[in-house]
Amino acid sequence: MTSKSCVLNRCKPRPSRVTKLMAILFITATLILVVHMTFSYSVFKKHRHREVPITLISQSTVQVRNITQNFVKTSSMLVDDVFVKEPILGNAFTRHQIISCDAREEFSTDSKNRTFNPRINKTCPGRPPTLAGRFAPSTNLYTYHELAAMFPDVQDGGHYTPRTCMPAEKTAIIIPYRNRCRHLYTLLPNLIPMLMRQNVDFTIFVIEQSTLGSFNKGILFNAGYLEALKVDNYDCFILQDVDMIPIDDRNMYRCNKTGPVHFSPRVNKFKYKLHYSGLFGGVVGFTTEQFRLINGASNLYFGWGGEDDDLRNRAVNRKLPLLRKNFAYGIYDMVNHTGVKEEGWKVNPDRLKIYRTGRLRQHVDGLNSLVYNLTWVRTSALYTWIGIGFNATYITKTVPKQLRIGRRGDLSYLKANFTIIS
Numbered sequence: 001m002t003s004k005s006c007v008l009n010r011c012k013p014r015p016s017r018v019t020k021l022m023a024i025l026f027i028t029a030t031l032i033l034v035v036h037m038t039f040s041y042s043v044f045k046k047h048r049h050r051e052v053p054i055t056l057i058s059q060s061t062v063q064v065r066n067i068t069q070n071f072v073k074t075s076s077m078l079v080d081d082v083f084v085k086e087p088i089l090g091n092a093f094t095r096h097q098i099i100s101c102d103a104r105e106e107f108s109t110d111s112k113n114r115t116f117n118p119r120i121n122k123t124c125p126g127r128p129p130t131l132a133g134r135f136a137p138s139t140n141l142y143t144y145h146e147l148a149a150m151f152p153d154v155q156d157g158g159h160y161t162p163r164t165c166m167p168a169e170k171t172a173i174i175i176p177y178r179n180r181c182r183h184l185y186t187l188l189p190n191l192i193p194m195l196m197r198q199n200v201d202f203t204i205f206v207i208e209q210s211t212l213g214s215f216n217k218g219i220l221f222n223a224g225y226l227e228a229l230k231v232d233n234y235d236c237f238i239l240q241d242v243d244m245i246p247i248d249d250r251n252m253y254r255c256n257k258t259g260p261v262h263f264s265p266r267v268n269k270f271k272y273k274l275h276y277s278g279l280f281g282g283v284v285g286f287t288t289e290q291f292r293l294i295n296g297a298s299n300l301y302f303g304w305g306g307e308d309d310d311l312r313n314r315a316v317n318r319k320l321p322l323l324r325k326n327f328a329y330g331i332y333d334m335v336n337h338t339g340v341k342e343e344g345w346k347v348n349p350d351r352l353k354i355y356r357t358g359r360l361r362q363h364v365d366g367l368n369s370l371v372y373n374l375t376w377v378r379t380s381a382l383y384t385w386i387g388i389g390f391n392a393t394y395i396t397k398t399v400p401k402q403l404r405i406g407r408r409g410d411l412s413y414l415k416a417n418f419t420i421i422s
């Protein structure tokens with residue numbers, strides 16, 4: 001007969017020793033669980049406001065494409081909402097608009113899944129009869145969705161190939177990028193139709209520096225080149241500044257096997273005059289072999305200045321003749337920079353010292369010495385978007401100090417010789 005404990009008029013059996021033991025165990029377990037959960041929550045709370053870590057995509061999986069994938073927020077967002085009411089292309093801009101280039105919006109777009117007509121097997125003409133010549137650039141600021149809808153013939157990842165003829169080369173357009181979505185969204189609706197009229201087989205690569213700190217265009221050129229070659233065997237690389245809007249479609253985006261081409265001698269910013277005779281900035285084109293021959297661009301220029309002149313010298317040092325588009329065709333409007341936050345794009349105070357040692361270190365500074373992380377590869381409707389991370393200190397140290405900084409050396413970049421081509 002079990003004893004009973006009675007409280008008021010409710011009695012229940014007194015627990016046995018086993019039951020007591022189980023109760024103690026249960027209470028202890030519950031206590032441990034509660035303590036654990038409280039601790040976990042405090043850890044969660046502490047980390048909640050941290051940014052989601054960037055998933056590193058291993059280099060062998062570059063081909064994985066999923067544009068519906070959730071966007072991973074990074075330190076460097078495609079947000080550029082600092083401009084209000086200001087002209088974009090000089091005074092031509094009429095439509096004032098704030099645009100949010102939040103990339104989450106971009107990648108909610110459904111993949112275009114269409115079939116294309118078979119291509120006509122006929123070599124594309126050197127200069128298609130459909131060219132318009134000089135054109136007034138579009139200065140409207142479109143949203144991403146408007147842009148995606150405007151170009152149904154551009155395949156995911158920003159690839160386009162003409163159907164009415166066979167182009168002689170496959171071209172990768174490399175656009176170094178960070179926090180300039182207004183510039184990018186102004187460039188695309190001007191560049192894409194022009195390339196289509198020119199029968200260019202192109203793929204647009206937006207190469208974004210995912211690392212904070214000074215912008216390094218040379219690294220982005222090099223990484224863009226290496227990553228693009230994992231996507232396809234491009235013959236021609238056009239290195240295109242995001243703020244340079246072409247305004248004459250006779251400026252054919254083609255490489256030249258003789259030497260690298262400077263496409264942008266005339267820019268509105270310099271009153272459409274050649275800024276100086278050695279100018280090699282803005283838009284330049286290298287065949288895949290030419291860029292490899294010069295070991296790509298220097299990785300050492302952090303911030304603004306020097307890197308374009310250095311790139312030109314690397315071609316000269318490797319005996320590549322410099323070519324330049326003629327003044328009638330090689331003409332651009334630069335997007336007005338007023339109001340754009342441009343941290344990381346400050347004048348590099350060391351640029352001349354680095355410039356002086358360019359020739360000495362060309363063989364140990366460039367494609368063959370670059371160490372970087374592939375932070376993301378995303379396929380958007382109009383371009384392949386690649387994030388590149390690097391450690392500036394580490395990269396700088398890949399080159400011995402005596403080859404990095406010089407007090408003597410040639411500064412005669414103002415007078416390089418170019419051959420004018422059509």
Ligand SMILES: *[C@@H]1O[C@H](CO)[C@@H](O)[C@H](O)[C@H]1NC(C)=O
Pocket residue numbers: 066067068069070
């Ligand atoms: C793409 O990503 C979305 C969201 O992460 C997922 O639901 C979908 O299955 C993925 N599609 C493919 C083809 O991997």
Ligand SMILES: *[C@@H]1O[C@H](CO)[C@@H](O)[C@H](O)[C@H]1NC(C)=O
Pocket residue numbers: 086087089090091268269336337338
């Ligand atoms: C850019 O816009 C400002 C006014 O917003 C104007 O003063 C300036 O001249 C413009 N720059 C160029 C290069 O058009």
Ligand SMILES: *[C@@H]1O[C@H](CO)[C@@H](O)[C@H](O)[C@H]1NC(C)=O
Pocket residue numbers: 111113
């Ligand atoms: C694309 O279309 C093909 C053929 O119609 C189909 O087999 C495939 O599943 C489609 N892919 C997507 C992602 O809708």
Ligand SMILES: *[C@@H]1O[C@H](CO)[C@@H](O)[C@H](O)[C@H]1NC(C)=O
Pocket residue numbers: 121
């Ligand atoms: C195109 O035509 C040429 C001969 O006119 C032929 O040699 C070549 O194989 C054809 N190419 C394709 C892709 O059909």
Ligand SMILES: *[C@@H]1O[C@H](CO)[C@@H](O)[C@H](O)[C@H]1NC(C)=O
Pocket residue numbers: 254255256257258323419421422
């Ligand atoms: C390539 O450059 C040479 C000059 O060295 C020029 O004669 C030729 O027309 C150029 N080719 C193209 C396709 O521009």
Ligand SMILES: *[C@@H]1O[C@H](CO)[C@@H](O)[C@H](O)[C@H]1NC(C)=O
Pocket residue numbers: 371372373389390391394
């Ligand atoms: C690449 O990312 C890894 C993991 O976050 C990090 O340890 C490494 O330092 C990074 N390397 C470079 C070159 O940025």
Ligand SMILES: *[C@@H]1O[C@H](CO)[C@@H](O)[C@H](O)[C@H]1NC(C)=O
Pocket residue numbers: 391392393394397
């Ligand atoms: C960057 O590289 C330097 C030099 O190799 C190293 O000391 C530093 O820890 C690295 N930083 C990161 C964040 O990996």
Ligand SMILES: *[C@@H]1O[C@H](CO)[C@@H](O)[C@H](O)[C@H]1NC(C)=O
Pocket residue numbers: 412415416417
């Ligand atoms: C440019 O060409 C001129 C005349 O051919 C020559 O005297 C000069 O040295 C050349 N300049 C450079 C930087 O090669």
